[in-house]
Amino acid sequence: MAQSILNKSTLRLVFDNGIDESGKAVFKTKSYSNVDPVSTADQFQAAAAAIATLSSLPLSSVERSDTSIIN
Secondary structure (H helix, E strand, O other), rough: OOOOEEEEEEEEEHHHHHHHHOEEEEEEEEEEEEEEEOOOOHHHHHHHHHHHOOOOOOOOEEEEEEEEEOO
């Protein structure tokens, strides 16, 4: 039977960058790799909140991307 082993995680912050000429929302993203894969959702949220205070743009969402090795 195959096994999945969590290899790495990436934290992605999505910032609200206003509205374009056609009225669509514009977002700006910033990604941080080499995040400890065993980090919890609460830890991701806390890190994102701390990083977001350094930006002049409002934080729209926080995303997590995990990569696994399949054996």
